[in-house]
Amino acid sequence: MxxxxxxxxxxxxxxARQLRELAAENRWLLRSVRSARRLRxxxxxxxxxxxxxxxxxxxxxxxxxIELLAEMHLRWPDVAVVAVSDVKLPEAERAAWTxxxxxxxxxxxxxxxxxxxxxEDVVSGLMxxxxxxxxxxxxxxxxxxxxxxxxxxxxxxxxxxxxxKNEVIDLAQExxxx
Amino acid sequence: MNPHLxxxxxxxxxxxxxxxxxxxxxxxxxxxxxxxxxxxxxxxxPLDCLACAACVVVCPKNALQMxxxxxxxxxxx
Numbered sequence: 001m002x003x004x005x006x007x008x009x010x011x012x013x014x015x016a017r018q019l020r021e022l023a024a025e026n027r028w029l030l031r032s033v034r035s036a037r038r039l040r041x042x043x044x045x046x047x048x049x050x051x052x053x054x055x056x057x058x059x060x061x062x063x064x065x066i067e068l069l070a071e072m073h074l075r076w077p078d079v080a081v082v083a084v085s086d087v088k089l090p091e092a093e094r095a096a097w098t099x100x101x102x103x104x105x106x107x108x109x110x111x112x113x114x115x116x117x118x119x120e121d122v123v124s125g126l127m128x129x130x131x132x133x134x135x136x137x138x139x140x141x142x143x144x145x146x147x148x149x150x151x152x153x154x155x156x157x158x159x160x161x162x163x164x165k166n167e168v169i170d171l172a173q174e175x176x177x178x
Numbered sequence: 179m180n181p182h183l184x185x186x187x188x189x190x191x192x193x194x195x196x197x198x199x200x201x202x203x204x205x206x207x208x209x210x211x212x213x214x215x216x217x218x219x220x221x222x223x224p225l226d227c228l229a230c231a232a233c234v235v236v237c238p239k240n241a242l243q244m245x246x247x248x249x250x251x252x253x254x255x
Contacts, residue, residue: 027223
């Protein structure tokens with residue numbers, strides 16, 4: 001039986017907490033694991049499809065997440081992997097890491113700032129892709145986002161900058177008025 | 179822990195080699211957590227599964243069995 005899940009391998013449980021509502025809304029299983037051994041156990045249990053978020057540390061000696069990413073791409077192709085780092089890097093290094101992880105099989109690579117709407121947007125898109133791949137129906141059931149969260153893909157053109165931000169405060173004038 | 183995220187202790191697992199895609203399990207499921215797909219039945223809404231095992235009982239090919247997933251699961255932080 002194919003079993004849709006959101007799996008998260010991270011050290012502190014932050015990402016899993018951000019995705020709780022999305023998983024509950026769509027009645028998917030959400031599992032947070034702390035070790036590669038546990039993640040492999042879950043995947044080996046059989047029938048797993050869905051989304052997996054892997055936390056990785058660029059330039060770290062700990063290469064396990066990256067090795068697992070490559071292994072998952074080969075052994076469990078039904079699982080879309082998102083590589084997530086909470087380390088801020090210069091733009092060139094981010095681009096290099098993103099390219100390398102794409103080559104290894106990551107669907108998305110996320111760097112800070114990481115926010116709940118960003119995570120929900122990425123994961124809900126991959127959940128929908130999983131449904132379409134399994135059911136094979138373009139007009140199948142959709143993915144519901146939690147009511148309180150707003151998508152990040154809002155129309156930025158409608159946002160009007162505040163006038164106050166552009167105002168120049170004339171300190172000399174304020175002193176005269178005083 | 180959020181009660182909406184606690185799955186049943188056991189969930190149905192399919193042996194695809196035995197399944198003849200008759201769809202009886204999908205029809206019998208009281209919570210409609212099972213759905214048909216081009217690859218046979220699948221557990222589309224696992225958190226809605228009550229582990230009633232009606233799908234296991236109705237399967238004419240014994241392709242379904244309840245599997246305890248607790249040995250590989252960890253609770254959410």
